Amino acid sequence: MADGSDRLVEVMDRLRSPGGCAWDAEQTHESLAPYALEEAHELVEAIESGDRAHLREELGDVLLQVVFHARVAQEHPTEPFGFDDVAQACADKLVARHPHVFGDEDAGDMDEHLRRWDRIKAETSNRDSAFDGIPATLSALARAQKVLGRAERAGLPADVADAPASSTGIGEELLGLVARARAEGVDAETELRAAVRRVEQAARAAEQARRGDTEGSSA
Known part of the structure; x- marks a missing residue:
């Protein structure tokens, strides 16, 4: 019996092949791209929820995107590749980027490791x-963290105060907060999501209480 990964590849192949699912068969890399973003966001929500069953499900949905794209890639007329090719290339990349584990280089500290990476x-x-390589589709906060981090590790100037100011200065203030978060070892994106989640929960509770008061007064 095939293991889980083999079975998933086989199921995807059946869905994509003649006699399978019409919707799956007509998808392209371009049509699937929005789903990859959506599933990645849902995975982050599952991680932050602490729900293990939800996390397992969302990891599966992200894996499905990889398997789906790999199956579509098999049909390319001149440059086909499949799931095994993707997995092998990923393993090769990990080995190449960790010479302190798979080679003779010293591990060094974390800063040295990141600069080497x-x-x-x-x-x-x-x-x-x-x-x-910093994706343009990242949220502004996440992209700001990436830019500041890359600049720091490359020894490039990244002083927010030296950047050209916008008309309102709000962007510079936000970027300054991202720089402060980095200095304190805090992920700004995670912190903001948590703060928004707390505000939303409080607003939802107030909404429910208001609805209860309205229903009670009309009874």
């Missing part, structure tokens, strides 16, 4: 800038 990534990905 950036250097190897730049060499193997043919990147011209320390900031190449």
